[in-house]
Amino acid sequence: MSDCIFCMIINGDIPSNKVYEDDKCVAFYDVAPAAPVHVLLLPKTHCDNVTKCDPELLGYMMSKIQVIAEKTGIMESGFRVVINTGKDGGQTVNHLHIHIIGGKELGWPPC
Numbered sequence: 001m002s003d004c005i006f007c008m009i010i011n012g013d014i015p016s017n018k019v020y021e022d023d024k025c026v027a028f029y030d031v032a033p034a035a036p037v038h039v040l041l042l043p044k045t046h047c048d049n050v051t052k053c054d055p056e057l058l059g060y061m062m063s064k065i066q067v068i069a070e071k072t073g074i075m076e077s078g079f080r081v082v083i084n085t086g087k088d089g090g091q092t093v094n095h096l097h098i099h100i101i102g103g104k105e106l107g108w109p110p111c
Ligand code: 5GP
Pocket: 005, 014, 016, 017, 028, 029, 030, 031, 032, 033, 040, 083, 084, 090, 091, 092, 093, 094
């Protein structure tokens, strides 16, 4: 999708601070972090949200969470994995992304 900001990051049209990348997915730091560590993990091929994504690809991306947690130093302290979906879910960028948030004790519930 040419008007998708995350596709633009994937294409290199917008810079990002990458944590992880392979042929299927990429992870970079959120531009407006909600915690000391806030990474977004997303597929390289555009899909609007978690309900539109190939489940196999979704599973593959989930398997990379531990890699990112280790790389960013939050594996031992713990972290939160969030997929905002649609208007009520607070999704603002309609390219599926998995938030990986940590580096401090997080509050709950989020609403
Ligand atoms: P959502 O609200 O859709 O779940 O999350 C979108 C996230 O993308 C937000 O946390 C927001 O800060 C982040 N974001 C939006 N635009 C950019 C950008 O250009 N670069 C980076 N690194 N993050 C972005």
